[in-house]
Amino acid sequence: MSVKQISVFIENKKGKLAEATKFIASHNINLRALSIADTQDFGILRIICEDPEKANEALREGGFLTTMTKVLAAPISDEPGSLAAILEVLSESNVIVEYTYASLSEKHGAYMILRVDDNQVAAAALAGAGIKTVDQADLF
Amino acid sequence: MANYYQPEVECASLEEMRAIQNEKLVKQVKRVYENVEYYRNLMDEKGVKPEDIQSIDDLHKLPFLTKADLRDAYPYGLLGTDLKNCVRIQSTSGTTGRRVVAFYTQKDVDMWEECCARAIMAVGGTNEDVCQVAYGYGLFTGGPGLNGGSHKVGCLTLPMSSGNTERQIQFMQDLHSTIICCTPSYAAYIGETVKEMGLKPEDLDLKAGIFGAEPWTEEMRRNIEKSLGIKAYDIYGLTETSGPGVSFECEEQTGMHINEDHFLAEIIDPETGEVLPEGEKGELVFTSLDKEGFPLLRYRTRDICVLSRKKCSCGRTLIKMSKPMGRSDDMMIIRGVNVFPSQIETVLLKEGYSENYLIEVDRVNNTDTLDISVELTPEQFTDTMKDLTAKEKALANAIKTMLGINPKVHLVAPKTITRSEGKAVRVIDRRKLHD
Numbered sequence: 260m261s262v263k264q265i266s267v268f269i270e271n272k273k274g275k276l277a278e279a280t281k282f283i284a285s286h287n288i289n290l291r292a293l294s295i296a297d298t299q300d301f302g303i304l305r306i307i308c309e310d311p312e313k314a315n316e317a318l319r320e321g322g323f324l325t326t327m328t329k330v331l332a333a334p335i336s337d338e339p340g341s342l343a344a345i346l347e348v349l350s351e352s353n354v355i356v357e358y359t360y361a362s363l364s365e366k367h368g369a370y371m372i373l374r375v376d377d378n379q380v381a382a383a384a385l386a387g388a389g390i391k392t393v394d395q396a397d398l399f
Numbered sequence: 400m401a402n403y404y405q406p407e408v409e410c411a412s413l414e415e416m417r418a419i420q421n422e423k424l425v426k427q428v429k430r431v432y433e434n435v436e437y438y439r440n441l442m443d444e445k446g447v448k449p450e451d452i453q454s455i456d457d458l459h460k461l462p463f464l465t466k467a468d469l470r471d472a473y474p475y476g477l478l479g480t481d482l483k484n485c486v487r488i489q490s491t492s493g494t495t496g497r498r499v500v501a502f503y504t505q506k507d508v509d510m511w512e513e514c515c516a517r518a519i520m521a522v523g524g525t526n527e528d529v530c531q532v533a534y535g536y537g538l539f540t541g542g543p544g545l546n547g548g549s550h551k552v553g554c555l556t557l558p559m560s561s562g563n564t565e566r567q568i569q570f571m572q573d574l575h576s577t578i579i580c581c582t583p584s585y586a587a588y589i590g591e592t593v594k595e596m597g598l599k600p601e602d603l604d605l606k607a608g609i610f611g612a613e614p615w616t617e618e619m620r621r622n623i624e625k626s627l628g629i630k631a632y633d634i635y636g637l638t639e640t641s642g643p644g645v646s647f648e649c650e651e652q653t654g655m656h657i658n659e660d661h662f663l664a665e666i667i668d669p670e671t672g673e674v675l676p677e678g679e680k681g682e683l684v685f686t687s688l689d690k691e692g693f694p695l696l697r698y699r700t701r702d703i704c705v706l707s708r709k710k711c712s713c714g715r716t717l718i719k720m721s722k723p724m725g726r727s728d729d730m731m732i733i734r735g736v737n738v739f740p741s742q743i744e745t746v747l748l749k750e751g752y753s754e755n756y757l758i759e760v761d762r763v764n765n766t767d768t769l770d771i772s773v774e775l776t777p778e779q780f781t782d783t784m785k786d787l788t789a790k791e792k793a794l795a796n797a798i799k800t801m802l803g804i805n806p807k808v809h810l811v812a813p814k815t816i817t818r819s820e821g822k823a824v825r826v827i828d829r830r831k832l833h834d
């Protein structure tokens with residue numbers, strides 16, 4: 260029902276983001292989604308990948324500050340307005356959406372990654388609207 | 400239970416104390432002007448004559464002495480009497496610059512030991528106590544000062560000096576020591592060793608400890624009190640004025656009573672030298688009122704603290720000083736406000752941050768900027784921007800409340816602040832580069 264996201268603290272200094280993404284690439288971490296949020300001072304790199312425990316371990320050993328969070332992945336169709344539909348369902352159930360970003364896989368199509376304040380309530384509300392959130396394995 | 404060594408002084412009324420101070424100061428300034436050429440020159444340069452000093456209200460007219468003066472006048476330039484009248488030398492370790500060498504006449508030694516006796520009695524010491532002195536002996540003032548004070552009170556004195564901790568604890572047990580005097584870090588170490596030896600605080604007869612000669616925190620106090628089963632008291636002093644016993648804590652543990660019949664205290668603005676009113680924070684300045692061998696007038700200690708005449712429950716009327724909050728050398732003036740790195744550190748630790756931080760001060764468009772970078776801990780890192788920016792804001796607000804000026808806070812990754820010799824570099828003042 261939910262997937263594990265790794266967040267990596269990135270200082271807003273030249274080369275810091277590249278350092279992190281290079282690290283991910285060189286450790287054969289199979290990425291499914293990646294997003295970056297930043298302010299003037301720092302950024303948070305968020306990734307969805309295969310075997311998140313192992314990837315998190317590697318990042319920590321590499322000296323990165325990380326945290327793991329459970330987020331939802333909801334399939335999204337090509338039709339216009341499908342993201343709006345998801346957000347509306349969540350809003351009607353009083354779920355607060357902290358952030359969203361997209362995940363694409365050739366095999367499985369597009370997903371929205373949703374960071375909400377209550378995964379269970381959100382997943383139930385989406386299920387009620389015929390949108391089935393998926394598990395980690397379904398993304399790979 | 401009140402316990403005073405010299406109640407007539409320790410509990411004197413303000414008028415009585417002023418009378419003592421006035422009389423001593425007038426005499427002392429005259430004696431110093433006559434005997435100490437170095438200080439006479441300073442007074443002449445300032446155009447101050449001994450007759451200009453009629454009471455302690457005139458104190459501000461006198462020139463300051465600083466550590467640099469002590470260096471310039473080394474070794475005999477500030478001697479206040481003939482060497483043949485002196486009986487003792489004590490000295491500092493001299494870690495910064497040249498060491499301080501202070502001379503004592505027998506009267507100076509007696510006065511100093513009496514100050515220490517007041518401190519011992521203030522923690523409940525009597526002639527029935529066994530006082531273990533685990534400060535270093537020798538040129539360092541800690542051992543000799545408390546040793547002398549312990550004799551004056553009539554305690555059975557154990558001149559242990561520091562080190563050989565298991566033997567210290569053995570003596571404590573065999574001879575039933577009730578009071579321990581040493582540095583706070585050594586007290587903490589003794590506490591750990593007691594535990595390692597499989598002993599409990601109840602296995603010792605200790606009831607009180609007098610700890611000084613280095614900075615220590617309230618948290619250290621609690622730990623020492625717990626590990627040794629005692630009440631832990633602070634004591635303050637410096638070789639330049641005599642040694643430990645310039646001020647001491649009483650049972651209230653809310654600051655140290657200054658032996659102001661011997662050491663007249665002032666708080667000044669470290670930048671302007673202006674005397675500040677009671678209750679304001681600034682640099683502590685001492686005038687020795689009756690020292691003969693090494694009579695320093697208006698000596699700038701570089702310690703930043705606050706004085707208070709608030710009534711104390713112990714019955715002593717001696718003015719109290721706070722624990723030093725920092726060194727005037729570390730002080731920065733940012734947007735006209737005096738800022739000490741230690742103040743910022745206090746906030747960081749209270750808010751759960753690590754002690755790895757960097758303070759950067761600069762001047763942009765004629766305005767001072769204050770940037771504080773602090774390393775995030777893994778526990779503090781979350782995946783939402785909102786949380787992290789809220790943390791930055793909360794920390795900036797807490798620092799603003801402490802300093803009165805707005806800092807810019809930057810959260811950085813662990814281990815990114817450069818360390819030299821294992822310790823983080825704390826302050827970079829770029830304004831100096833522009834001057």
Ligand SMILES: [Zn+2]
Pocket residue numbers: 649650651656711712713714715
């Ligand atoms: Zn008191």
